[in-house]
Amino acid sequence: MQLTPKTPRFREIIRHHLHRQEFMKHIRCELTVIEPGYVEAVIELDTIHQQQIGLVHGGVTATIADVAAGFAGFTLVGEDEHTVTAEIKISYFRKGLGQRLRAVGRVVKAGTSMHFCEADVFCVQADGTEDLIARATTTMAVIVPRM
Amino acid sequence: MQLTPKTPRFREIIRHHLHRQEFMKHIRCELTVIEPGYVEAVIELDTIHQQQIGLVHGGVTATIADVAAGFAGFTLVGEDEHTVTAEIKISYFRKGLGQRLRAVGRVVKAGTSMHFCEADVFCVQADGTEDLIARATTTMAVIVPRM
């Protein structure tokens, strides 16, 4: 599928939003790739990301998946539009254990009022190998914010 | 549905796990009610929980829903068992804006190898009124951890 941004300024607009994304900063989530319909996000794993037995908390995995899928959708909206997550489903395939969490978000089908997006989440080990630990499918609503 | 814990120590066991739940501490999420098949979780909202336009980040909502639903399932497993989230779907009904986030987790159907759980997430305003902002449905796998 050919994915064409509505504005050439999509990277700049997303960077501007990231600047004010307090929760992403709080959990140390960064976007490393921003292309039309495609975004990668990364978290360097630390103690703060763990649940009770030292694995990555499901909420961290859900958040990085939502961020990657959501911003992938965001690359395709107009300058006066936003995407908001209407719904997201995350399937957890393997336990999260590693040095880094990497999420790859993609737009599967772009529409007028909603984008279908997906994200794969990988755990990256110290030696660079990585395992797919979760997959998310989402419906992103395209809206003109009134705030 | 009658929901009977397998151990009378379920609250004690959960409290013990919470002690080591680093991510829950990091995002300031606390359990306020722990009953058989029923758990409530609360986050006092602050700047750290916001996305770019000042609303509660979807990842925060997903996390509190996962915590409430997951620990609701956890109240019903044996002393040598855990629950892990196999999958969770969150539908976002309204934007999250308020003083406090409150999640109510319930076991809808308890099984041998999996529990179906749900969570409703509310935004509580300063005057005590609250709105349902999201609903989650999950499959929790019952496992005997080998770590």
Next chain:
Amino acid sequence: MQLTPKTPRFREIIRHHLHRQEFMKHIRCELTVIEPGYVEAVIELDTIHQQQIGLVHGGVTATIADVAAGFAGFTLVGEDEHTVTAEIKISYFRKGLGQRLRAVGRVVKAGTSMHFCEADVFCVQADGTEDLIARATTTMAVIVPRM
């Protein structure tokens, strides 16, 4: 939530559509209640609805859930609008065995471009008792069809 139809003709419009719903006829699915934001559907169970070990096929359960949730959403759209299922998730709590399948569809949150709807599916026994066998959560897109 107050749910107000956009047209007083919502029942008539839905009845008109049902007339041409070939797949619903083929699997003998009927709407028994049509109220604003609320619809019930029923299938009298027969051999045609079974999977390999005599239980109700998951596809039957998914279809009646989609129909009940979808038409619940349809009661709230304008005369020139339709609803289409953007996504649906069905959780299967118990095996389907009984005389009748009954689905209760509800609009949880009505919006401009999408409605969040749900459906509970029950198996009704010969003595009238019923069990909740599945629950569905859906996003219904509100569209102006161009066909």
Next chain:
Amino acid sequence: MQLTPKTPRFREIIRHHLHRQEFMKHIRCELTVIEPGYVEAVIELDTIHQQQIGLVHGGVTATIADVAAGFAGFTLVGEDEHTVTAEIKISYFRKGLGQRLRAVGRVVKAGTSMHFCEADVFCVQADGTEDLIARATTTMAVIVPRM
């Protein structure tokens, strides 16, 4: 991921089950490929599969996705085991219009008590071109039936 059947008789067992799959026969759904962790299903589209405006009914799409994903999981279980759908989510990307419906089911992660499976559903036109109209992600529970 290497996917190894637990029994060399997996095709024979599945064919035996298909023989009694009344609902699949009723909607004319056939399995065309059965490989370890991979199954294809096909429906030749007819009037019986349509909703009110002549498109493929979402329930047909959900059923063929469930069948393809479920039997993909079934190829990997033991002779005394079954798979049942714990949950399935279907995202509908495009309207279903064409000569044939083709679903490709895959096991994404095989486990002891559950398999994560997916299915892509395509509409095939008279000239052989096809469009991805829907994608499903599911959790299949592995059970030893007691009926």
